[in-house]
Amino acid sequence: MTTLAIDIGGTKLAAALISAEHEISQRREIPTPANADPEGLKQALGHLLEPYQGKARRVAIASTGIIDNGILTALNPDNLGGLNHFPLQATVEKLTGLPCIVLNDAQxxxxxxxxxxxxxxxxxxxxxxxxxxxxxxxxxxxxxxxxxxxxxxxxxxxxxxxxxxxxxxxxxxxxxxxxxxxxxxxxxxxxxxxxxxxxxxxxxxxxxxxxxxxxxxxxxxxxxxxxxxxxxxxxxxxxxxxxxxxxxxxxxxxxxxxxxxxxxxxxxxxxxYQHDAGLIGATLWSEYHKVKS
Ligand SMILES: [Zn+2]
CATH class of the missing domain: 3.30.420.40 (ATPase, nucleotide binding domain)
Known part of the structure; x- marks a missing residue:
């Protein structure tokens, strides 16, 4: 099953398709909005994910910050401009129409x-x-x-x-x-x-x-x-x-x-895994939890 993997960092947002064999393709990257207010981040995600419509069956996200039940909170306000209680999982599920799992990027x-x-x-x-x-x-x-x-x-x-x-x-x-x-x-x-x-x-x-x-x-x-x-x-x-x-x-x-x-x-x-650890880790985590549409 192809997974759309997303990595949300303090400086960049990355996305890619990950095959069942864990090969990475169609990797895209955009800068994280400088002022990551909720609307700005939602728009940036919409822009990043638009080309992947219809190409994956599930979404796996690795994100900086504390990820509790799909809600993102930045612990250090210097990262992600202090986003507080951003509904990351719900936002991406709405943007893609796919089931989604979210995990802290280092986890x-x-x-x-x-x-x-x-x-x-x-x-x-x-x-x-x-x-x-x-x-x-x-x-x-x-x-x-x-x-x-x-x-x-x-x-x-x-x-x-x-x-x-x-x-x-x-x-x-x-x-x-x-x-x-x-x-x-x-x-x-x-x-x-x-x-x-x-x-x-x-x-x-x-x-x-x-x-x-x-x-x-x-x-x-x-x-x-x-x-x-x-x-x-x-x-x-x-x-x-x-x-x-x-x-x-x-x-x-x-x-x-x-x-x-x-x-x-x-x-x-x-x-x-070096720079792709977040994308691969989130995908492996979604497989472990058998996330499917
Ligand atoms: Zn500290």
Whole structure:
């Protein structure tokens, strides 16, 4: 059965057709409306999905934010302009006339990575380090979503009680220290105003401040992994996102983790699905839940 998969992120909206064999075709991408008020997002989705009419039998959505019973709420107002209680599932069902399932994007990616590794592991934790920091947790072959769909929002675990205020309103979250946005925000002097990509590139060419900013991010992710090992006894960590997949970043996290006691050691892999993890994960989730028209 062909699935229309949609990925709703802070900067772009992506859609594609996913075949029963999980091949991706007719991928389209548009920018997320800068002011994502409910009407703006509805119009953008209408524009994105129009060419897919009649080409799929169900819709699977991965979206940033908290997805509770098909309703989208942005936890960090910097992502999606603070959309509050947007009826995502109902809106897309109305636009397409198809049954639809919605999942948080990091939870979807975690499910995709778990399905890829499921012959070897039953306990997998996915961490995405990108503009923000997110995650998804699979325990004993089940994705943890929680009663309010909040499970796995590991970017909002506290890393430093004296750290910067996070976009969610809490002080010193992992996201406020390790994310691409946080790396850029902490830059001073000649690096002020540069984005995370530019700072990574300067770090490779030997800029000391850039290297320190990357190391500070990797340290926060290393400590997060140690905390997750203690909490969940997860069998492996999968690292994704533009920062998580940046050259040398995973190795730096691994080197720091290796300094900790043996009980905290856990293998760390790079994400298999990379940029299509949301689209594939949401599709796999719709198959798992047997969503059909
Ligand atoms: Zn936070």
């Amino acid at each position: 979807a990616a975690a499910w995709a990575e778990y399905c890829h590794l499921s012959s070897r592991f039953k306990h997998v934790t996915f961490i995405t380090v990108s503009t923000g920091v997110g995650g998804g947790i699979v325990v004993n072959g089940e994705l943890l979503t929680g009663p309010h769909a909040f499970a796995g929002h590991i970017g909002h675990i506290q890393a430093d009680p004296n750290g910067p205020i996070c976009g969610c309103g809490r002080v010193g979250c992992v996201e406020a220290i390790a994310s691409g946005r946080a790396i850029a925000a902490a830059a001073r002097h000649d690096l002020q105003g540069k984005n995370a990509r530019e700072i990574f590139s300067l770090a490779y060419s030997g800029n000391l401040q850039a290297q320190q900013l990357v190391t500070r991010s990797a340290q926060a992710i290393c400590q997060l992994i140690a905390n997750l090992k203690a909490l969940l006894d997860t069998e492996c960590i999968v690292l994704g996102g533009s920062v998580g997949l940046a050259q040398g970043y995973r190795q730096q996290v691994q080197q720091q983790l290796a300094q900790l006691p043996a009980a905290f050691q856990v293998p760390i892999y790079s994400a298999h």
